[in-house]
Amino acid sequence: MKQLIYLFQLFRPFWGWALLGVLLSMATMLANIALLATSAWFITAMGVAGLAGASINYFTPAAIIRGCAIFRTVGRYVERLVTHEATFRFLGALRLRTFKNYTQIPLEQVERLHSTDLTSRVQYDIESLQGFYVRVLVPLCASFFTALICVLYLLKYDITIVLPVVSGLVIAGALLPVLAFRAVLKNANDIFVSAETLKKKSIDLLDGLGELMVYNNLAKAQQDFRDHSADRLKILKSVETVGLLTKNAIWLISQLTFIATVLLAADLLQARQLTQADFVMVSMFALACFESIAQVAPALMQIPQNKAAAERIFFVNPDTQNQTEEPEQNPGYPDLALKQVEYRFNDFQIYPVKFDFELPAGQTLLIKGPSGIGKSTLIDLLVGDRFVQKGEISLNGQTIKNMTEQQLVATFSISPQHTHIFSGSFLNNLNLGCDTCNLDDVNEVLEMCQLKSLLESLPDRLSTYIGEQGYNLSGGQIRRLGVARALLKKAPVLILDEPTEGLDYETGKYMMEQIMAKRNGRSLIVISHQDMDYLTFDQIKMLN
Known part of the structure; x- marks a missing residue:
């Protein structure tokens, strides 16, 4: 984790942008949850009022719904602007620091690297870190605080409703993502190594095409390239399979939580502790809470790849090397x-x-x-x-x-x-x-x-x-x-x-x-x- 800590240190000058991006992401998710819950409450309240022939304040909930819809759209746009601006600034600092570090590496150590390997480290690996802030840092922070706010809001109704929601959020937002993280951890480095190997093979194949044809080894080299390509596809397929299974499992947990919330809220409705409109609103709110943790699993699955990319980029970090103390005097005009x-x-x-x-x-x-x-x-x-x-x-x-x-x-x-x-x-x-x-x-x-x-x-x-x-x-x-x-x-x-x-x-x-x-x-x-x-x-x- 030392390399990830180093990434956080590089992000330090942009913490203002990072915090603003997290706040905008939270506000956008809360606006979307409020839109769904308020719409459910409003439709139910209008139906109940119509059946009873009673009057209802139409303007306030309609304004809330319209405001949440507008804020969700505008907030998502502004969030994209802020998070991408922070990402570009971070990548600029990362590229500068990486180039500076590589210029301080002794030439004899750089010579041991294949030209494709060096290019992959300063280009492909850095590009893979562009999602470190947008896909890891923002979702994890925003999801935690948004889910906490949702749970605190449900406490105003009854603790029996909170328990299934908290249980569902813990399973879908913590347990399943951790399992997915452990499942893709072993393949994280293989993703980069396989991509680098394919690039090396393709360059070696093109550079040595004449010799391979002269010595009748072209077919063997092509088969070797196809074998490595198949290995990479197998690795990517396993990662995608883990992501798909995790996504479906989270969906199942959300539906089971929704059913449990409906059953528990029905008891409160019969006990007249909830109105009809509140009953529908609480049920839909419980379902909408899962939007807050929807990006946790993809974020945790991204961490192993970010860690592997950081280790390859900072395979030699001059900041951590032992530096001898500078002498008090400059050599001047030396012998x-x-x-x-x-x-x-x-x-x-x-x-x-x-x-x-x-x-x-x-x-x-x-x-x-x-x-x-x-x-x-x-x-x-x-x-x-x-x-x-x-x-x-x-x-x-x-x-x-x-x-x-x-x-x-x-x-x-x-x-x-x-x-x-x-x-x-x-x-x-x-x-x-x-x-x-x-x-x-x-x-x-x-x-x-x-x-x-x-x-x-x-x-x-x-x-x-x-x-x-x-x-x-x-x-x-x-x-x-x-x-x-x-x-x-x-x-x-x-x-x-x-x-x-x-x-x-x-x-x-x-x-x-x-x-x-x-x-x-x-x-x-x-x-x-x-x-x-x-x-x-x-x-x-x-x-x-």
């Missing part, structure tokens, strides 16, 4: 040291990636080597995306294992080998590095990376929408935009991974000379498989 660091991607890798060097603050380092040798792995190790398996990485003599993610992020500014362009304007993508930088800072890095001519050709200059992945930019322009983004961030250690790849010699030479001349005391690490003999580095390391 970087990697002492006999080794890393293997898997147990089958014979030779590990090795790093062993010291980089005093403000110095420059060129790391060279052929593609695939593990040069870019250095970045993952420095920022904590991968864990050092042997040796130690330290900043000013302090191991990075004792540093928080925020400190590591503040220490390093990185231009990765593959620059990601987000959907937005040119300036939005630059400001990822420094959202507080002024226009002079932006113009300076654009000049250093020779992007001024590109900017002048854009229709809206810095405000030009460049699209996701920079579809209207060339590969070299995207590379320089990534470098400019890293330069804007005022971090003490600047790391450039293949900064000149895809650039012509003169453009790359000018950009690197500008960076070297204007780094303002920052340490610089350049990772490249190209020669940069036009630059003078304090250290050059060759990886073999």
